[in-house]
Amino acid sequence: MKKTDRAIEEKICPLEFAVNAISGKWKIPIVWRINQGEKRPSEMLRGIVKVDRRVLNQQLKELEHDGILRKEVFKELPPRVEYTLTPLGKSLVEVLWKLNDWGESLLVEKNDSHC
Amino acid sequence: MKKTDRAIEEKICPLEFAVNAISGKWKIPIVWRINQGEKRPSEMLRGIVKVDRRVLNQQLKELEHDGILRKEVFKELPPRVEYTLTPLGKSLVEVLWKLNDWGESLLVEKNDSHC
Numbered sequence: 001m002k003k004t005d006r007a008i009e010e011k012i013c014p015l016e017f018a019v020n021a022i023s024g025k026w027k028i029p030i031v032w033r034i035n036q037g038e039k040r041p042s043e044m045l046r047g048i049v050k051v052d053r054r055v056l057n058q059q060l061k062e063l064e065h066d067g068i069l070r071k072e073v074f075k076e077l078p079p080r081v082e083y084t085l086t087p088l089g090k091s092l093v094e095v096l097w098k099l100n101d102w103g104e105s106l107l108v109e110k111n112d113s114h115c
Numbered sequence: 116m117k118k119t120d121r122a123i124e125e126k127i128c129p130l131e132f133a134v135n136a137i138s139g140k141w142k143i144p145i146v147w148r149i150n151q152g153e154k155r156p157s158e159m160l161r162g163i164v165k166v167d168r169r170v171l172n173q174q175l176k177e178l179e180h181d182g183i184l185r186k187e188v189f190k191e192l193p194p195r196v197e198y199t200l201t202p203l204g205k206s207l208v209e210v211l212w213k214l215n216d217w218g219e220s221l222l223v224e225k226n227d228s229h230c
Contacts (some may be wrong), residue, residue, distance in 0.1 A: 014218030015143060015211055021221055023138045028130060067224040088224050095213045096130055102210045103129030106136055109182040109203050 022065050026051050026059050027097065031068065031085070035093050039082040068092060133210075136181050141166050141174050145209065146183065146200070150208050154197040182205060 022028055029048050038044055041056055048056075060083060063069040068089040074080040085093065137143055144163050153159055156171055163171075175198060178184040183204040189195040200208065 014222055016149075016213040017221055018214045018218030018220075019134075019138060019143060021218075023134060028134060032130075050230065066221065079147055088220055091220060092217055095210075095217045097134045098210045098213050100130040102207055103131075103133030103136075105206060106132055107129055 021068070022092070022096075024059055024062060026055065027063060030056070030059055030063065031089060031092060033095070034069065034083055034085055035091075039084060041081060041083075061090075136183070137207070137211075139174055139177060141170065142178060145171070145174055145178065145213070146204065146207060149184065149204075150202055154199060156196060156198075177205055178204075 022031075026048060029051075030044060032043055033047055038047060041053070041060065044056060045051065045053060060069065060071070064071050064083070065088055066088075069083045069088050070089075072082045072084070074082070137146075141163060148159055148162055153162060156168070156175065156184075159171060160166065160168060160202060175184065175186070179186050179198075183202055184198045185204075186199050187197045187199070189197070
């Protein structure tokens, strides 16, 4: 591999990693809703209409594993589970706003106002 | 749908659209390389080792259709094809840099320096 190629690979590497981390099904709606203040999986299930609990739990687990979410279990009866954004998760939300703005330009370009 | 739900849906919509537009296989490396000055599919085939021409052409076509790339055909023998970034493509690169920076934080968090 040439030196310039390696430089390009190194630049792409964190980017591909970032895209992989957020491109899982429902991950963006989940992060977005937690950012809006929804902390409990039951709230998310009501809000994200097409997701089922098994899929939601898997996505939450991956986001927690990536350090984007923090899970807190309250020892109550019945037990209560809440998710919040870590500092890494909060910085992701900042980038998602930029990507959202770009998506708006894309929708204008495609002359498509529905998703 | 409640009013607050609709507001959230509207916010997510361009974002999901943006993620869909860039999450196709090889799209990010393609945009990145064109940004680095590689204009011809044959250069990209040499640079992105694992991609084959059929897949590359499909991705280029989708990126052109989304208004991210502009295709120019030069009537020479043999015919020459070049791709450049549109203004929308250039603004995508700006956002990808932000996402790349976030990916670096993610790699540090995961203590993982390889992709």
